[in-house]
Amino acid sequence: MGSIFFRIYSSMLLAFLSIAFAAYVGIAQVNQYRLSEYLDQVAKGTFTLIAEGLARHEGVKQLQWLEAVKRLTQLDLSIKSLAALPLSSGETSQLLNQHFLIKANHKEELALIYVKVPNQSHLYLSGKLKDINEPLSRVTALLILNELGRNPKETRLQVLKQLQSRFGFPIAKVDIYQSGLRGSQINRIKKGDTVVLLESTVSDQPKIFVYAPYGNSGDLLTLGPIPLFNWYPKNLLALLGLLAISLAAAMSYLCVKPLEGRLKKMTEQVSSLGLRGQFSKIDVKGSDAISDFARQVNQMSLQIHSLLENQRELTLAVSHDLKTPVARLKFRMAELEELLSDYMDPIGLPDCEQTVNGIYRDIKQLESLLQEILSYASLDRINNNMEQSPFDLGVETQTLASELSLTYPTLTITQPVAPFTAFGNPQLIRRAIENLLSNACRYASGTIEICLKQTSNLYIVTIIDDGPGIAEQQAQKIFEPFYRIDSSRNSKSGGSGLGLAIVEKIAHLHHGQARLLKSSHGATFEICWPKP
Incomplete structure (x- = not known):
């Protein structure tokens, strides 16, 4: 038995390890896609403005401008040619077409960002970014203000709307006293400082808000809310957990199913012995405890x-x-x-x-x-391939009722008069109904009713008598050979105790069943078998 459980447990362990590995690979791929989408929304505008700033300078001034941005953003930025970029042919094609490329790296939890420098076809801005941080947020505000400052006052609001299309978070100009900032924060802004606030709650994703002085107008340039990237959000973990549980359940079922199938075969063999005494040998393979048990069952x-x-x-x-x-x-x-x-x-x-x-x-x-x-x-x-054919069951019941009426003249037997075509072995079905009718005649007080009906897939014969009835707890035992009821139904029968057992066996030969139905008075027997 130990070898069985070892195989099951080892298979389940292997399945769980496979699920864990698949989950790791799956969440890595999902996060790589999520990070690319996230940075495309929150960082594309900033890097585009940096690239445009580089395009406005040349030579030493261009390098000085880049160094100033690197110092302010604390990012690893550089200018490279297209050939020097570590890109595949597909990535190179995408960069050439879209002038912007994000290459997420889930292992290091960062992304490589490449932006074409405008009007300089051979130069590309390259940078590494993990997430939106405070220095980068400040520089983003400064770059936007710098871009606005390059335009006349009367067009700045229009330029601000155009810049909004580059960013995946709100950009707006608001009155300093309608911003909701505290007094100390307003004082910092009046001194020319940029205020960066981080809002975080237990139930919500952390967000960054940036407030920068809008020139000397007394207004503010606001950025945000800018959501921080969450590597493992609750909904993703919940979905991953649900998928892992489902896969674990499915694999556990597949591990146990062969064992269940072997046990089911043994159950069917034991059941066949109980019903008909048939013997079918179980195919035994292997040398585990179940195989030994199967040999013993055989x-x-x-x-x-x-x-x-x-x-x-x-x-x-x-x-x-x-x-x-x-x-x-x-x-x-x-x-x-x-x-x-x-x-x-x-x-x-x-x-x-x-x-x-x-x-x-x-x-x-x-x-x-x-x-x-x-x-x-x-x-x-008699085997299951016994001869069967269509026959008129209505005529058979009428004949049986007429014959028994001669033997029991004091009883009234009612039966259907319309033709009723059934399919089965005529002799055996007649014998079963004859046994039920004879049984009813011995115990009925005055009337017996024969009912014939059919459903979409069954033939049903019901025989009702008005005798003393049978207790519910004896409903199954009465079909056992030689079983006798210690009640008034047995006082005058003189039967062999095999009549109902024969009825049940005939029903089984037709893949049907015989049973005693619940009745308020008398006894109601039913035999039914499937249509071909």
Whole structure:
């Protein structure tokens, strides 16, 4: 058993490791895409303004301007030619077409940003960026103010609107006293300083707000809110956790499913022994505990099958052997009756005749029992490929009702008169209904009703009597061979105890079932089998 659990646990461990690796790769790819989209929204405008600033200078002044920006932003910035950039052919093509490229690196949690310097086809601005920080935010505000300062006052608002299209966060000009800043912060701005605020709550993503003096107008240039990049947001972790749990459940099921399938096969074999005594050997592979158990089940099934076969053979042999002495006994009783009539004193003859008649009844009952045993045993020899054909079940029930009405003239048997075509073995179905009707006639007080109906996939025969009924707890036991009910239904039957067992076996041969339905009075039996 240990080897089974070792295989299961090792398979599940391997599955969990695979899921963990897939989750790592998945979240890395997602974050790489998210980082590229994020920086495209919040950093593209800043780097574009830096590149435009470089384009306005040449030679030493260009390098000095770049060094000033590097010092203010604290970023690793450089100017390179296209050939010097570490790009693939696809990335190079994208940079040439869009003049801007973000190359995210999830391992180092940073991005390489490349921007074409305007009007200088051979120069590209290269920089490394992890996230939007305070120095970069300050420089962004200064670059925007510098761009506005290069334009006449009357066009600056229009230029500000044009610059807004480059940034993924709001840019606006507001009155300093309507900004919501505290007094100390306003004083800093009046001195020419730029104020950067970080707002963070437990339930919300951290954001940056930038406030810079808008020249000497007394107004403010505001940037933000600028969201900081969250590598592991709650919704992403929740989705990843849900996918991981789903994959783990699926892989666990796949690990256990083969074991479940093998156990199911053994269950089916044991069930087949219980229902029909059939034997089908389980295909045993491997040498684990389940395989050993399957071998034991095969051996046990073979032994049980042999015992059942021996029981059937014994029943048939005993029944056949008993038929001969019963026949001889009947013949000798007939001879004894003739001798008694010839030599017996007429005064004592009635008593002798009563005794002889009693013996005849006992012999008849014994003969009937033997016939039922033979019939019950013969059903075991019928396989699932028995002959079946369409037949008129309505005519069969009418014939049976007429025959039983002669035997039980005090009973009223109602049956359908319309034709009812069914499919099955006519002889066996007739025998099953005959047993149910005979059983009902023995216990009914006055009326018996036969109902025939069909659904889209079933034939259903229902027989209702107004007798004493059967307790609910005995509903299943009554179909067992030789089971007798200790109630008024058994007081006068004289039955063999095999009639209902034969009905159930015939129903099983037709892949159907026989059952006792709940009823407020009397007994209601039903036999149903599927349509072809």
